Amino acid sequence: MDTQWPRWEVFKQDTPSKPHQAVGSVHAADPEHALLTARNIFARRPQAVSMWVARAEDIYAWTQEEIVEAQGLKTESYAASVSSPSKYLVFRKTSHKRSMTFVDHVGEVEARTPGEALEQAQAQFTDAETLAWWIVPADKVYRSDPSLEMVESWFAPAKDKTYKQQQYYATVGSHISKHKLGRGVEDEE
Amino acid sequence: MKSEVREALIAKLTALADDEVILAHRASEWTGHAPILEEDIALANIAQDELGHATLWYGLRQQLDGCDSDQLAFFREAGEYRNTELVELPKGDWAFTMLRQFLFDLYETLWLQSAKNSSYQPLADAANKVLREERFHLQHTYAWVERLGLGTEESNQRMQHALDMQWGYAQQLFVPTPGEDLLVAEGMVPDLGAIKTQWLEYSTKHLQNAGLKLPINPGYQPTSRACHTEHLWSILAEMQSTARWDTEAKVW
Numbered sequence: 001m002d003t004q005w006p007r008w009e010v011f012k013q014d015t016p017s018k019p020h021q022a023v024g025s026v027h028a029a030d031p032e033h034a035l036l037t038a039r040n041i042f043a044r045r046p047q048a049v050s051m052w053v054a055r056a057e058d059i060y061a062w063t064q065e066e067i068v069e070a071q072g073l074k075t076e077s078y079a080a081s082v083s084s085p086s087k088y089l090v091f092r093k094t095s096h097k098r099s100m101t102f103v104d105h106v107g108e109v110e111a112r113t114p115g116e117a118l119e120q121a122q123a124q125f126t127d128a129e130t131l132a133w134w135i136v137p138a139d140k141v142y143r144s145d146p147s148l149e150m151v152e153s154w155f156a157p158a159k160d161k162t163y164k165q166q167q168y169y170a171t172v173g174s175h176i177s178k179h180k181l182g183r184g185v186e187d188e189e
Numbered sequence: 190m191k192s193e194v195r196e197a198l199i200a201k202l203t204a205l206a207d208d209e210v211i212l213a214h215r216a217s218e219w220t221g222h223a224p225i226l227e228e229d230i231a232l233a234n235i236a237q238d239e240l241g242h243a244t245l246w247y248g249l250r251q252q253l254d255g256c257d258s259d260q261l262a263f264f265r266e267a268g269e270y271r272n273t274e275l276v277e278l279p280k281g282d283w284a285f286t287m288l289r290q291f292l293f294d295l296y297e298t299l300w301l302q303s304a305k306n307s308s309y310q311p312l313a314d315a316a317n318k319v320l321r322e323e324r325f326h327l328q329h330t331y332a333w334v335e336r337l338g339l340g341t342e343e344s345n346q347r348m349q350h351a352l353d354m355q356w357g358y359a360q361q362l363f364v365p366t367p368g369e370d371l372l373v374a375e376g377m378v379p380d381l382g383a384i385k386t387q388w389l390e391y392s393t394k395h396l397q398n399a400g401l402k403l404p405i406n407p408g409y410q411p412t413s414r415a416c417h418t419e420h421l422w423s424i425l426a427e428m429q430s431t432a433r434w435d436t437e438a439k440v441w
Contacts, residue, residue: 149324
C-alpha cells in the first residue's frame with residue numbers, strides 16, 4: 001500500500017491586485033488538508049490574501065523547449081473523447097531571475113483538452129515571452145475561503161509579525177569576531 | 190477597580206496564560222518529531238501562537254500587579270502554576286496531541302468569541318487579536334480529528350483511546366477560578382457555564398461524526414487548578430532549566 005500523501009502545488013496571492021504565484025509544494029491527504037498545510041508553510045510570515053492548491057498530477061506543464069520539440073504532435077488524438085469545453089487556469093513563467101516565483105496566474109481559457117488550452121493560452125497571453133506554461137483544469141484547483149472572517153483568520157495575523165534577524169538572538173554567546181581582537185569583523189546579516 | 194475584582198482578574202489571567210504556556214511547550218515537543226515535515230511546521234506554528242497568547246495574558250496581568258512574565262513562566266514551582274491538568278499530560282501519540290489541541294482550541298475559540306465583548310477593554314482587545322489565530326488552529330485540529338476518526342481502524346482506535354483518556358480532564362476547562370463570579374457579574378469575562386454548553390454541543394457533534402464514542406463514564410475530572418499531575422514537575426524541570434541555570438541569559 002502506498003503510504004505517501006500526494007504532492008500539491010501551492011499558489012499564493014500577496015495582495016488582491018497581484019496574481020496567484022506558485023510558491024512551492026506540500027504533501028497532504030486531501031484538498032482541505034493541503035490548504036491548511038500550505039497556509040502554515042507559506043503564509044505564516046509574508047503577507048497573503050488568498051491561496052490555491054492543485055495536485056501536482058493534475059497540472060499539465062510544458063517548457064518552451066518541449067513545445068518546440070512536440071510540434072506536429074497535435075492534440076486532436078485525445079480531443080475527441082471530450083465533447084464540451086471546460087475551463088482551464090493558465091499559469092506561466094516569464095523569467096529565470098526570481099528565485100521565489102516559478103509561475104504566475106495569467107488567466108483562464110475554455111477548451112476541450114489541456115493541449116487545446118495551451119494553444120489558446122499561447123495565442124491569448126502574448127505580452128511577454130513565456131518560458132513555461134502550466135495548465136490546470138479549473139475544477140482541480142481548490143481555493144482558500146474568501147470570506148472576510150477566514151481571510152482575517154488565515155492571513156491577517158502574519159501582517160503583525162516580523163522576521164527576526166539572527167543577530168536578535170546574539171546575546172547568548174558571542175560572535176567569533178570578539179575572539180579575534182583587532183580584526184573588527186562585522187556581524188553578518 | 191475594587192481590590193477583590195482585581196484579585197479575581199489576576200487569578201483568571203494567570204490561569205489563561207498558564208494553560209497556553211504549558212500547552213505550547215507540549216506542542217513544541219513535537220518539533221523535529223512530527224509524522225510529516227508539513228505538520229511539524231504547522232504544530233510549531235501553533236506552539237508559537239499559543240506562547241504569544243500567554244505573553245498577552247501575562248501582559249494584562251502585568252498592568253494590574255507589575256508582574257514579570259519571565260519570572261512567572263520560569264521561576265514558579267509547579268504548585269504555583271494554575272493550568273489545567275489536561276494541558277500538562279504527556280504529548281502521547283499524534284492522535285492524543287491532535288485531540289487535546291482540538292478540545293482546547295474549541296474551548297478557547299468559544300471563550301474568545303464571547304470575551305471580545307468584555308467590559309474590560311484591554312481584555313476585549315486581546316481576545317479580538319487572539320481569536321483570529323485561534324479560529325485557524327481550530328480548523329486545523331478539527332480536520333485532524335475527522336481524518337483520524339474516520340481513517341483506518343488503527344487511527345480510529347488511537348483517537349478513541351485519547352478521547353477516553355482526555356474527556357474527563359477537558360471538563361476542568363470550565364471550572365471557574367477563585368472569584369470568577371465577580372468578573373462575570375461585572376461583564377469582564379464570559380460565564381463558563383454558557384461556554385461549556387456550546388462546547389459540549391459542538392464537540393459531541395464533531396466527535397460523533399468522526400466515528401468516536403463519548404465515554405459513558407467520564408472518569409477523573411480535576412476541579413482545582415492548584416492541583417496537578419506529576420507530569421507538570423517534569424515538564425517544568427525541562428522548560429525552566431536554562432533560565433534557572435543562567436538567569437542572566439536575557440534573550441534566547
